[in-house]
Amino acid sequence: MITSIIKxxxxxxxxxxxxxxxxxxxxxxxxxIGRDGYLPGWLTWFQTHDNPAIxxxxxxSNQMPWTLVLPGWLARYFLGIGWALRNPAxxxxxxxxFEVKNDNRLYAASGNEGVDIYRDAQGKxxxxxxxxxxxxxxxxxxxxxxxxxxxxxxxxRAWRVSIGWTLSKWELRRGNVCRLNTTIxxxxxxxxxxx
Numbered sequence: 001m002i003t004s005i006i007k008x009x010x011x012x013x014x015x016x017x018x019x020x021x022x023x024x025x026x027x028x029x030x031x032x033i034g035r036d037g038y039l040p041g042w043l044t045w046f047q048t049h050d051n052p053a054i055x056x057x058x059x060x061s062n063q064m065p066w067t068l069v070l071p072g073w074l075a076r077y078f079l080g081i082g083w084a085l086r087n088p089a090x091x092x093x094x095x096x097x098f099e100v101k102n103d104n105r106l107y108a109a110s111g112n113e114g115v116d117i118y119r120d121a122q123g124k125x126x127x128x129x130x131x132x133x134x135x136x137x138x139x140x141x142x143x144x145x146x147x148x149x150x151x152x153x154x155x156x157r158a159w160r161v162s163i164g165w166t167l168s169k170w171e172l173r174r175g176n177v178c179r180l181n182t183t184i185x186x187x188x189x190x191x192x193x194x195x
Contacts, residue, residue, distance in 0.1 A: 004143040008164055011096040012182040018089035022046045026088075030080030037076060045092040046084060049177075054079035059086070096180035097165055098144065100172055106137045107172065115150045117158055117188055125190040127158050134167040146181055156191040160184075 022029065022045075029046050030053075032039055037052030047053050054060065054076050060067065064082050067075040112130035119125050127150065134146040146164035153159060162183040171178050 001143055001145070004145060008145075008180070011180050012163070015089060015092055015096060015180055015182055018045055018092040022084055022088040026081045026084040029084060030077050033076050033080045035072075035076075045089055045095060048083070048087050048090045049094050051083075053083060055083035055086070059083060090179075093179040093181070094177050097177045098138075098142070099177050100138075100174055102139075103174065104139055105172070107135070107167075107169070109134045113168075115148055117150060117160065117190060127152055127190050129158075134164075136167055136172065144178065152190070153187075156189070158188045158190050159186045160188060 029039070029043060032043060033053045034040070037054040039047045039053045051059075055064075059082070060079060063086075064079055067078050067082075070078065109132060111132040112128065113132050113134070114128045115130045115132045117125065117127050129151050131147070131149045136144050138144070144165045144167060146162065146167040148160065148162040150158060150160045160183060162181050164181050165178045166181045167178060
């Protein structure tokens with residue numbers, strides 16, 4: 001367990017540097033976004049694996065609708081900066097993760113596995129407060145953990161700290177990559193008179 005914590009800390013420190021580089025260099029990195037909306041392979045640490053470097057349609061139309069009237073190359077540039085600031089070094093977190101290759105693992109969780117903040121289909125925010133420690137041992141010798149705490153400050157704000165690797169049962173499916181997880185968010189928005 002101690003070795004895993006040291007490994008996570010070293011990867012998290014490198015990840016913090018990747019985030020700083022991504023945030024500070026996003027105007028330069030965005031210049032490399034191709035017509036297809038993706039960065040070249042050598043910039044994969046700064047590319048989300050599940051969406052183009054310009055974000056998904058919801059991000060484009062909901063958070064940066066003003067880019068829709070710009071010429072294509074300029075829209076890609078500003079969308080790339082916005083998406084990088086929203087998801088800095090997301091590709092690094094995937095690189096620092098591990099692929100679930102088989103079912104030969106032991107999984108344990110303590111606390112409340114339902115700890116989460118999310119919006120339902122109607123846009124209502126739900127906050128499930130508490131803490132959770134997830135642990136997995138793969139092939140009898142590879143230990144990974146995820147520790148998460150989520151609490152409300154008020155009816156409109158919450159804070160979350162989550163460290164380790166993403167280890168929900170959904171993430172631990174065969175073929176998935178469990179990403180490095182270093183989340184410290186002291187001011188999460190949960191406005192709308194939520195539960």
